[in-house]
Amino acid sequence: MSTYKEYIKFCQSLQDAAVQVYSVEKAVACKDDLSKQFVVLKHDVEAKLEKAVRISEIESRYGIKSTYYVHAFFLQNPKNIIMLKQIADLGHEIGYHYDVLDANDGDREKAVKEFTEAISRFADNGFVIKTVCPHGNPLKKRVGYSSNKDFFLDPSIREAFSNIVDVYITFPELVANKYLYITDAKYSYFYRDAQTTKTDATEELIPLNGQDEIISRIKDGNSMVISTHTHRYFSFVLFERIRIYLYEIIKIVSRILYKTSMGKRVINKFYYLAKKI
Numbered sequence: 507m508s509t510y511k512e513y514i515k516f517c518q519s520l521q522d523a524a525v526q527v528y529s530v531e532k533a534v535a536c537k538d539d540l541s542k543q544f545v546v547l548k549h550d551v552e553a554k555l556e557k558a559v560r561i562s563e564i565e566s567r568y569g570i571k572s573t574y575y576v577h578a579f580f581l582q583n584p585k586n587i588i589m590l591k592q593i594a595d596l597g598h599e600i601g602y603h604y605d606v607l608d609a610n611d612g613d614r615e616k617a618v619k620e621f622t623e624a625i626s627r628f629a630d631n632g633f634v635i636k637t638v639c640p641h642g643n644p645l646k647k648r649v650g651y652s653s654n655k656d657f658f659l660d661p662s663i664r665e666a667f668s669n670i671v672d673v674y675i676t677f678p679e680l681v682a683n684k685y686l687y688i689t690d691a692k693y694s695y696f697y698r699d700a701q702t703t704k705t706d707a708t709e710e711l712i713p714l715n716g717q718d719e720i721i722s723r724i725k726d727g728n729s730m731v732i733s734t735h736t737h738r739y740f741s742f743v744l745f746e747r748i749r750i751y752l753y754e755i756i757k758i759v760s761r762i763l764y765k766t767s768m769g770k771r772v773i774n775k776f777y778y779l780a781k782k783i
Contacts, residue, residue, distance in 0.1 A: 508690075509740055510560060512717060517568040519721045520545065529599040530573040530637045533680060534671050545724065546680065546731040547572035548639065548673070550603055555580055555589045558736040566596040574736070575603035575639040578624035587631050600633045605641035605654050612651045618663065625670070637671045686730035688720060690738060695720065697730075 520527055526544040528536065533546045547565070551558045551574050558574055565572055574593055580586040594600050602624060610616035628635050640654035658664055658675035671677050688697045689711065696711035714720060723730065 508738065510564065513561060513739060514564055516717055516721070517564055517570055520570065520724070521568045523721070523724050525724055527570050527572070529571045530601065530639075530671075530673055530677075530680070531599040532571065534637060534677055537677070537679070540679075540729070543724075543727055544729050548601075548731065548733050549574050549736045550639065550641070550733065551576045551580070551736050552603070552641070553737040555586050557739055559589050559592050561736050561739060562593040562596050562598050565598070571597045571599070573599040573601050573637065575601040577603050577605070577641070578627060581627050581631060591632065594633065599637065600628070600635070602628060602635045602638040603641050604638055604657070605643055607651055607654045607657050608641070608643045608646045608648070612649060614657075614660065614663075617657060618666070621657070621667070625667075635670060637673055637677075639673045680731055686723065686728055687733070688714065688730055689733045690735055 526542060528544055528546045530546060530548055533540065533544070547570065549558060549561065549572060555576075558576075562572075562574065574590075576590065580590065590600055604621060604624065606617035606620045606624075607614070609620060625635050638658075640657065643654070655672075655674055658667075658672040664672075664676060673680060686697050688695055690696075691711055695714040695716060697714055720730075720732070
């Protein structure tokens with residue numbers, strides 16, 4: 507599903523399979539009735555918001571409503587707010603893709619302040635945040651916490667934001683081993699090992715044979731959560747191949763730099779640039 511043409515084919519296959527497709531918000535509302543087969547679609551929006559708009563338009567053609575988890579920095583640009591409203595006007599959910607622990611080096615007080623301000627900025631622009639999803643930040647060096655998921659693991663934070671559902675922490679059954687959890691990590695599709703207990707690692711992921719295997723598993727009656735990154739969709743396969751090569755080169759360079767203390771400090775300072783790849 508790396509090209510728009512492939513995603514159109516995927517949405518058509520969902521429609522043909524007559525499977526119930528939910529946004530995360532809708533799945534939360536229907537969680538007592540998730541005994542029937544379903545697919546939850548969520549997208550992490552980390553760069554190139556115009557691509558998210560295009561994906562949302564494709565889904566809308568097939569009557570699909572999904573969730574778009576958006577970083578708060580997009581709200582700094584009025585043009586981005588217009589595009590987010592385009593997505594929302596099609597009936598899709600706008601959620602918050604937070605990385606407040608990483609952004610504040612694990613300082614929970616500062617993280618709460620940033621999270622609160624972000625939720626308010628979304629609301630001020632017409633987006634009431636009901637569900638959130640943590641960002642992974644693979645290049646971030648962490649001390650005193652394991653990932654951004656630790657934010658909602660804190661009982662006091664869950665209580666303070668009791669009206670907000672974290673897709674991993676306060677609604678864990680959605681991504682637990684009861685259902686397949688599929689992600690486009692590493693520019694390929696993987697599913698999570700049902701036996702894993704890891705919280706923020708890619709070693710737990712098992713390769714899938716592309717879109718055809720996903721559709722095959724749906725036809726076999728499997729319920730699943732599918733998580734994609736919208737900036738990884740392209741008009742042509744060639745553009746995808748170039749981006750994959752760039753991604754692999756950056757991974758190799760990062761591993762080399764990480765072996766030196768200076769390189770590690772540089773990567774840690776600019777870890778957020780990984781969102782664009």
